Amino acid sequence: MTSYLRSWLTGAPVAAAPDVPQVLKVSPPASDDEGEGTETEDNSIPAFPALNSAQRAAPSKPPRILSDSALMPPPPVPSLATRTPGVATKSSTAGSSLLVPTTTKPPKPSKKREKVALTPGHSPLDWAALKSSGADLRGVDTLMRIPPSVLKQHRSKDDAWTAINGKVYNITAYLPFHPGGERELMRVAGRDGTHLFTSTHAWVNADFMLDTCLVGFLIPEPSTDSS
Numbered sequence: 001m002t003s004y005l006r007s008w009l010t011g012a013p014v015a016a017a018p019d020v021p022q023v024l025k026v027s028p029p030a031s032d033d034e035g036e037g038t039e040t041e042d043n044s045i046p047a048f049p050a051l052n053s054a055q056r057a058a059p060s061k062p063p064r065i066l067s068d069s070a071l072m073p074p075p076p077v078p079s080l081a082t083r084t085p086g087v088a089t090k091s092s093t094a095g096s097s098l099l100v101p102t103t104t105k106p107p108k109p110s111k112k113r114e115k116v117a118l119t120p121g122h123s124p125l126d127w128a129a130l131k132s133s134g135a136d137l138r139g140v141d142t143l144m145r146i147p148p149s150v151l152k153q154h155r156s157k158d159d160a161w162t163a164i165n166g167k168v169y170n171i172t173a174y175l176p177f178h179p180g181g182e183r184e185l186m187r188v189a190g191r192d193g194t195h196l197f198t199s200t201h202a203w204v205n206a207d208f209m210l211d212t213c214l215v216g217f218l219i220p221e222p223s224t225d226s227s
């Protein structure tokens with residue numbers, strides 16, 4: 001044993017040492033999957049980049065440094081503090097390109113919709129109560145076919161009709177209940193008020209609000225041509 005250690009340390013050839021077990025060199029199987037690999041299989045890891053690759057062939061160059069003119073210009077400084085919501089900035093290079101487009105529109109200097117103080121007993125709830133009270137708000141017995149010439153005859157405060165979306169309503173009873181005021185509502189008396197009505201408040205359901213005031217349907221003026 002001592003002679004074996006000495007020869008191992010000094011590198012001298014080992015003399016016959018029958019008491020020392022032989023170290024066997026065991027090579028692993030060629031492939032884990034196949035188990036029984038052939039001894040000729042090459043398991044060496046390829047060089048990366050490959051020895052015959054273009055990378056290796058190309059002479060190594062230092063990284064290209066861009067000149068100022070080749071560089072992308074820096075982004076403009078956003079002028080958010082001075083920005084008015086919904087208003088585009090004057091210069092497109094002064095930060096507006098960074099701003100998210102907005103759907104908010106600046107308030108239009110349009111005509112103000114005047115809210116009218118309704119007299120006591122004329123709230124929307126009072127109107128709903130009157131509608132369902134069974135009171136005659138039409139003033140006619142049957143629904144009629146009404147041409148514009150007939151509609152025109154009903155344009156006074158005591159007898160006001162108007163046409164909304166092809167339906168003719170007696171708006172006389174509704175006048176004091178109208179949140180926009182009697183005067184505004186009287187503008188459509190005796191004529192087709194569809195356009196004015198929709199452009200003022202398209203969300204209002206006239207069909208429902210005036211259902212008990214329906215007097216008929218607007219028809220085109222019958223032709224006076226006798227031939």
Ligand code: HEM
Nearest residue numbers: 113114115179180184185187188193196197200204206209
């Ligand atoms: C004949 C059918 C009409 C009905 C049933 C009717 C009904 C109403 C209702 C329910 C409101 C309140 C809406 C709300 O608070 O959002 C209102 C408001 C108003 N209406 Fe009418 N309306 C009629 C016709 C008209 C017409 C023809 C005009 C104008 C020419 C008009 C002008 C207004 C105005 C200015 C308001 C604004 C009041 C506010 O801002 O609160 N309406 N109307």
